[in-house]
Amino acid sequence: MGISRKEFIKKTALVSGGIILLPVINNMAGCSAGAEILVVTASHEGVIKFNISGMFKNSGEGKLLEVDNTGLRIMLIKKDANSFTALDPVCTHKGCELIKRKNFLECPCHGSEFDLAGKVLKGPAEIPLGDYRTEFDGKNTVTIFLK
Numbered sequence: 001m002g003i004s005r006k007e008f009i010k011k012t013a014l015v016s017g018g019i020i021l022l023p024v025i026n027n028m029a030g031c032s033a034g035a036e037i038l039v040v041t042a043s044h045e046g047v048i049k050f051n052i053s054g055m056f057k058n059s060g061e062g063k064l065l066e067v068d069n070t071g072l073r074i075m076l077i078k079k080d081a082n083s084f085t086a087l088d089p090v091c092t093h094k095g096c097e098l099i100k101r102k103n104f105l106e107c108p109c110h111g112s113e114f115d116l117a118g119k120v121l122k123g124p125a126e127i128p129l130g131d132y133r134t135e136f137d138g139k140n141t142v143t144i145f146l147k
């Protein structure tokens, strides 16, 4: 017994949806060179409470965050044992998303480089990266203030 026309269309639509969706997901990952993106939620006051439990071992490590429902991305970097830096990971030259390297951030578009505090190391970008104030409770929570 074959499947009905209605079932066939339903199944085909499901499969087609999957095929269409996959490249979108791959393209999204490609924007940040395959980096894992952690979705976070901001309060109405623009405050993010981020639990870093088990995430950062060494200074200089970074995590790419995306604020839910906004598309806003933040590169959270462990500065030292007691503090974190939250940078806007968008190149100040022409707006490409930066790639986190071990000790710097690199622009894949025209080669600008920024240190882990957001200062320009190499042009053509001339303006430092934007940043957000952070607080670390010394245990597991980093608070990021978007305003």
Ligand code: FES
Binding pocket: 091, 092, 093, 094, 095, 096, 107, 108, 109, 110, 111, 112, 123, 124, 125
């Ligand atoms: S957009 Fe980053 S160097 Fe041009």
